[in-house]
Amino acid sequence: MTSTPELPLRNEFFLPTNSEVGAHRLLNDADKPCTYLCGNSLGLMCKRSRELVEEELGVWATRGVIGHFDHPQKRDWVGLADHARPYLAEIVGANEKEVACMSTLTTNLHLMMNSFYKPTSERYKILCEAKAFPSDQYAFASQAQAHGLDPVKTVLELSPRPGEYCLREEDILKVIEQDGPSIAVVILSGVQYYTGQWFPMQSITQKAKEQGCICGWDLAHAVGNVPLSLHDWDVDFAVWCTYKYLNSGPGGIAGLYVHEKWNDSLKPKYSGWWGHDPLTRFAMPSQFSPVEGAGGFQQSNPSILAIASLLGSLQTFRKAGMMAPLRKQSILLTSYLEKLLFQSKYFVPLEEVSTKYKEGKGPPGFTIITPRDTKDRGAQLSLLFLPSGTGVMQQIFESLQSHGVIGDERQPDVIRLAPIHLYTNEADCEAAAQYLNKAFDEFEAQAS
Numbered sequence: 219m220t221s222t223p224e225l226p227l228r229n230e231f232f233l234p235t236n237s238e239v240g241a242h243r244l245l246n247d248a249d250k251p252c253t254y255l256c257g258n259s260l261g262l263m264c265k266r267s268r269e270l271v272e273e274e275l276g277v278w279a280t281r282g283v284i285g286h287f288d289h290p291q292k293r294d295w296v297g298l299a300d301h302a303r304p305y306l307a308e309i310v311g312a313n314e315k316e317v318a319c320m321s322t323l324t325t326n327l328h329l330m331m332n333s334f335y336k337p338t339s340e341r342y343k344i345l346c347e348a349k350a351f352p353s354d355q356y357a358f359a360s361q362a363q364a365h366g367l368d369p370v371k372t373v374l375e376l377s378p379r380p381g382e383y384c385l386r387e388e389d390i391l392k393v394i395e396q397d398g399p400s401i402a403v404v405i406l407s408g409v410q411y412y413t414g415q416w417f418p419m420q421s422i423t424q425k426a427k428e429q430g431c432i433c434g435w436d437l438a439h440a441v442g443n444v445p446l447s448l449h450d451w452d453v454d455f456a457v458w459c460t461y462k463y464l465n466s467g468p469g470g471i472a473g474l475y476v477h478e479k480w481n482d483s484l485k486p487k488y489s490g491w492w493g494h495d496p497l498t499r500f501a502m503p504s505q506f507s508p509v510e511g512a513g514g515f516q517q518s519n520p521s522i523l524a525i526a527s528l529l530g531s532l533q534t535f536r537k538a539g540m541m542a543p544l545r546k547q548s549i550l551l552t553s554y555l556e557k558l559l560f561q562s563k564y565f566v567p568l569e570e571v572s573t574k575y576k577e578g579k580g581p582p583g584f585t586i587i588t589p590r591d592t593k594d595r596g597a598q599l600s601l602l603f604l605p606s607g608t609g610v611m612q613q614i615f616e617s618l619q620s621h622g623v624i625g626d627e628r629q630p631d632v633i634r635l636a637p638i639h640l641y642t643n644e645a646d647c648e649a650a651a652q653y654l655n656k657a658f659d660e661f662e663a664q665a666s
């Protein structure tokens with residue numbers, strides 16, 4: 219990957235060391251950074267985030283309630299969420315008024331569904347991908363139930379073809395076309411958490427609109443990972459968390475987007491004082507008068523520490539030039555890791571899996587279920603371990619961890635590895651491939 223200069227931004231992050239993550243087989247390199255490939259689950263902390271959180275703690279310690287309105291760094295807490303909006307708008311491809319920085323992902327998903335999902339006897343289905351992240355599945359089922367509908371008949375799930383792992387664009391579009399008149403909301407994840415597939419968001423949105431459906435997106439794994447143009451694609455609503463690619467810290471504050479075309483006709487259904495016009499908010503009027511756009515959906519005063527942490531990361535994104543250069547770096551890094559994995563003697567091309575592993579038997583190995591085409595994926599590669607259900611994945615996962623390679627396991631058979639454009643380097647990719655091979659060598663030696 220010699221053509222890619224390492225982004226200097228790695229130094230802007232705290233990289234846990236091998237000893238800190240419990241890499242007990244790397245005692246000689248205990249104080250070196252571990253191989254962190256899990257920013258798709260929890261992004262690392264950037265130095266600016268710690269600085270800003272410490273500043274806010276300082277203001278709280280020295281000013282107490284005064285910090286809401288008179289802040290030494292001009293970040294009055296009453297308006298702090300608005301500081302994040304320009305960055306978020308740019309990252310998701312929207313106008314500032316179309317985004318809000320608030321609450322948490324699943325809560326925002328429910329809020330948006332409450333506003334946009336209005337089932338009728340003809341048009342009532344929720345179209346999503348099969349095996350969506352469980353929180354989304356629970357949300358969709360409970361939304362159906364809240365309207366007195368049977369989730370089994372209401373939630374329509376798109377499954378890959380037999381023997382395949384990812385959805386084909388043509389198949390998704392065909393279902394929307396065929397079932398369009400009965401679909402109320404099309405809501406998929408931008409990037410699928412298990413497979414790492416980046417769905418063709420623009421064409422799905424367009425097809426949904428042609429069919430008169432509402433189109434929303436869960437961008438948990440897409441925001442800060444891949445470039446987005448929600449406004450231009452005519453997406454109705456979107457929700458996301460910020461603790462993955464946006465590095466806001468565990469349980470960080472989330473976001474939502476509502477297309478401005480809804481400003482006149484769609485008013486927040488479950489109002490709270492933070493959605494009220496800030497000019498009169500503290501006059502304590504009894505009548506709710508919402509901020510125009512996504513901001514009107516805010517309910518509570520937000521966590522200042524969570525926003526400060528997010529702002530630190532967003533400022534680091536700005537330093538990197540935002541999504542265009544980061545996406546270039548991401549493509550190079552992920553392709554480099556993929557190339558190294560292809561070179562492994564344990565790698566099995568996806569098309570050979572069904573013949574090589576008949577009836578669940580075959581030599582220990584792995585394949586990659588994430589799409590090969592860079593336009594269909596972000597930073598994540600999902601490695602499927604074979605033969606499935608034999609415990610290979612678990613053993614390899616533990617071995618990787620003992621060598622400081624931090625990915626994550628997703629049952630039943632997947633380990634996800636995500637080189638992150640802001641802080642992963644080539645050496646990380648090389649370490650991951652090297653220790654994966656070593657883990658397999660040891661697994662084989664043990665078995666024989």
Ligand SMILES: Cc1ncc(COP(=O)(O)O)c(C=O)c1O
Nearest residue numbers: 322323324351353407411438459
């Ligand atoms: C696609 C998706 N939806 C929902 C969630 C749940 O988010 P939260 O716990 O922040 O509500 C996650 C991650 O945890 C996710 O990846």
Ligand SMILES: Nc1ccccc1C(=O)C[C@H](N)C(=O)O
Nearest residue numbers: 258259260351411412438461469
């Ligand atoms: N917030 C978490 C807290 C604990 C453990 C995992 C998470 C995740 O975010 C999981 C992630 N959504 C995933 O794609 O699997």
